[in-house]
Amino acid sequence: MRAIWLEDCAIRVRHDVPRPEPREGEALVRVLLSGICNTDLELVRGYMPFEGIPGHEFVGVVEAGLDSLSGMRVTGEINAVCGLCEECTSGRRTHCKHRTVLGIEGRNGAFAEYLTLPVENLHPVPDGVPNEAAVFAEPIAAALAIGEEVSVRPDDRVVVVGDGKLGLLVAQALALSGCELLAVGRHAAKLAILEACGIRTGEAGAIEERSFDVAVECTGNPEGFAIALAALRPRGTLVLKSTYAGDLSIDAAPVVVDEIRIFGSRCGPFAPALRLLARGLLDTGSLVHATFPLGRGVDAFERAARPDTLKVLLDMEGAS
């Protein structure tokens, strides 16, 4: 089959990758559409060692594995877990000690014509949700993960720092709580997507310091962290949604003096993500800046790395 192959911090399109064979409990999924995430770009930059097929945001059709799912459109959770270790049995399955992660760690991913995942990871896509929206289920789930760790109250003042792909989804998801939301970033065109949803936006200077109950850091850089921390009232909550490469230098004194709470946040729940997509409550269409056929995968990665670009999709059936 055809697939994007990552090796030695470089990608290429291969035509000779064997179609994966589902193991016991796994399904074979024919990929329809997949999305390029910042983590994919970081993998190419060597953020962590991975050789194989990257990609973890997808929508596809089940071809084999469980009769009741056969032929259904699905998306899937990316952590394949053992179910037996202390993390799994303590309700922290996404932290399974023996996990493989689709397109990230120990398991080939979604930038290919076919992938395999445990049947338990798959979620049928509601009929009314087009592929171009369903492919966002994974990052929307990541946005919703905030609510699994932090109670955002309807009358909270919340600031989202960063107007990248994840920041825009986080802001949209948080706005559904009814909270008083401000999204800050450096790109007017990206913030305009939120303005169109009725969400207040601005530059970092628009933040009234020491006044927000919750700040969500979606930039992954130290400046964003400092902005988010300064925005918080005493005993405010800082959520870290972005992965950081390298060390982060922070002024820790205010964390103690103001008794700040910091929550690292990663993968989230797919079912609510698909429910929100089914109701059309999130604008994902405006985030899609380009769709490339799989055969032009290298061009797709180049486009996705441009600072002005939001989501780039790969169409597995598109003509190259």
Added chain:
Amino acid sequence: MRAIWLEDCAIRVRHDVPRPEPREGEALVRVLLSGICNTDLELVRGYMPFEGIPGHEFVGVVEAGLDSLSGMRVTGEINAVCGLCEECTSGRRTHCKHRTVLGIEGRNGAFAEYLTLPVENLHPVPDGVPNEAAVFAEPIAAALAIGEEVSVRPDDRVVVVGDGKLGLLVAQALALSGCELLAVGRHAAKLAILEACGIRTGEAGAIEERSFDVAVECTGNPEGFAIALAALRPRGTLVLKSTYAGDLSIDAAPVVVDEIRIFGSRCGPFAPALRLLARGLLDTGSLVHATFPLGRGVDAFERAARPDTLKVLLDMEGAS
């Protein structure tokens, strides 16, 4: 009256400080005994600007202010608050925007023959608690503050990093939950105090990494932070109990990937601290390394700054 006076990062004993006049709602307290805290040492080093009488750990006798308290032995909460601002009315009184803090910010402290505090800040000391124990009410309250932010479960694995004054009290307080506790530090003599209480201790190398539910950082230095972080299992909780001077460089990637929760923690509740002291459930006596009369306050500070020294007390009535 006599008092220790801090000015331009130097202390001296003065004999000419006017006795404070209690304002409306305040009591005049004749100080019996006070304790030197690391924060006091940091104030002398210029950690934050303060000129006047330092000291915030004390036990004393009420001489004027409220008839029902008159003549009683008391200790007192250190934050004097407005009661009206958003922090006060939102249940975060210790973060009052207009607060003064005994011996730390905008209010003369306890290294003097007399101090004033709002009547509402005072807590009568139970009869059976000697002055030498009651003077620990403030740091014990700070140790108990952990329980106000974090639910430490009886079967949690908990590690306390740091064997200074605060670390030893934190470990003793946490051990009362029944949790599986390990306290690590660099000073065998200090850790022996905990061993005598039945608490397991060791060097940092004794920590099994990625296995603790809760880690409490009581060193205030980046090495301690890194040790505490590495000790935690995924979704573990890191409590920062020490103030940090200067920037702290941390590897933030595991905070996100392992979804770690970090809680800054400062002042805590006095009533439970006094209840535990009344029951004799905490060993404070072993922490007292020296007691100096007020007139030898400069010597007391020098002694308190020695790395092998735990608590140094100032006896306001002692002969100099």
